[in-house]
Amino acid sequence: MDLIENPLTEVITIDGPAASGKSTVGLMLAKKLNYLFLDTGCMYRAVTLAILNRQVDPADEAAAVHIAKTSSIDIASAKGFDDGRLYTVFLEGQDVTWEIRSPEVDAHVSLVSSYKEVRAEMVRQQRLIAHDRAVVMVGRDIGTVVLPNAPLKLFITASAEERARRRLQDRQQQGISASYEEILADIKRRDIFDSEREHSPLKPANDAVIIDTSQENPNEVLDRILSLAAV
Numbered sequence: 001m002d003l004i005e006n007p008l009t010e011v012i013t014i015d016g017p018a019a020s021g022k023s024t025v026g027l028m029l030a031k032k033l034n035y036l037f038l039d040t041g042c043m044y045r046a047v048t049l050a051i052l053n054r055q056v057d058p059a060d061e062a063a064a065v066h067i068a069k070t071s072s073i074d075i076a077s078a079k080g081f082d083d084g085r086l087y088t089v090f091l092e093g094q095d096v097t098w099e100i101r102s103p104e105v106d107a108h109v110s111l112v113s114s115y116k117e118v119r120a121e122m123v124r125q126q127r128l129i130a131h132d133r134a135v136v137m138v139g140r141d142i143g144t145v146v147l148p149n150a151p152l153k154l155f156i157t158a159s160a161e162e163r164a165r166r167r168l169q170d171r172q173q174q175g176i177s178a179s180y181e182e183i184l185a186d187i188k189r190r191d192i193f194d195s196e197r198e199h200s201p202l203k204p205a206n207d208a209v210i211i212d213t214s215q216e217n218p219n220e221v222l223d224r225i226l227s228l229a230a231v
Ligand code: DC
Pocket: 018, 019, 040, 041, 042, 044, 045, 109, 110, 113, 114, 138, 139, 140, 141, 142, 190, 194
């Protein structure tokens, strides 16, 4: 059963390209307002990891859809962990918080998330999680498709170069060696793929407020959003 959209007014959607800082800011916002935080990218990442773990070809759309529909994905807070995570992601009960950030998942997640029925299943689960709850939901299509009636919609972006620099920093903090050029190329590739795909492409909703974070730190962005939310 598809639930109707969250009827509460306490819904904030945040969309934007990879590594724009939307998850960091979204979590700060959710904590400040005491709303549920849901980063939907981690769900597409968990499905991609499930596909790779089963040694299924990510280009096999039917198999990907089957895995999306039958995998158990859970998201919990970061409580009890002191390793820099924003939240904890479980796939079939296993903690995969860091595995879903691997270069292998990065390389295939755009393709997997372009499949119409994979998206339909994720959207169904996202609406279910958000139903009847105040929520900050982060992704690519939240303001346009998942929760189009949200009263406050944000589109957070930054230059590809700045986003690559931030992602390199994340990788280094995790002790993973990476090159700036490779990360930048991957970010540009994903930007094109995510914004040009047929189903639910990455784009701001008509009524979204666009925030460029290239020159701002997360606290400055948060203050700007809180004034928009007028709380
Ligand atoms: O935000 P992220 O980098 O963790 O997202 C991973 C991928 O998932 C990204 O390539 C686009 C896709 N995605 C999507 O298509 N729709 C969403 N609502 C969230 C993420």
